[in-house]
Amino acid sequence: GNSVTQMEGPVTLSEEAFLTINCTYTATGYPSLFWYVQYPGEGLQLLLKATKADDKGSNKGFEATYRKETTSFHLEKGSVQVSDSAVYFCALSDRGFKTIFGAGTRLFVKA
């Protein structure tokens, strides 16, 4: 079946450091890929998405490229801020109505 695997956390970085959170997936067909972010005490919200191979999603300085050859969708940001501290979820959707989430990666950014 379809699945999403993302790196375990927590990830602790200093402000202005470079961020990478790895995500790989298993799916039949051509899924859409997503990164959702969950700030403390809140629900998930979409950060970025990509719907086909080689697409790059971007938002708020975060980027991720849909790599079909490596079945990956790694999240990157060049310079993190304290306000980026949150839990990040990689997810895929292959038939529109069902979204499969990874376990989440908690990010702490220190000032």
Add this chain to the structure above:
Amino acid sequence: NAGVTQTPKFQVLKTGQSMTLQCAQDMNHEYMSWYRQDPGMGLRLIHYSVGAGITDQGEVPNGYNVSRSTTEDFPLRLLSAAPSQTSVYFCASMTSGIQETQYFGPGTRLLVL
């Protein structure tokens, strides 16, 4: 436009009690779903609905019931609460397009003693 709303925010139950978690959306989305979030396990789908009058089971449906009488509302019922149902519950909605974005409510934190 309130988006997806959930009530209550927090609830404590005793084993065997029943309760209903409320979820409503004002975006006229056809698709709605319930997830539970447990540490280290991401979000797991409990039940979902593709429109009023249509519901189906997700990955972890046991112990939960749903109904969808209107487009706006999608309540989740716990029939006889168990400690294993202690979790954070999220409701989400989505348009009917293929591979669309989900919109999440703020969550309900449930503790079953």
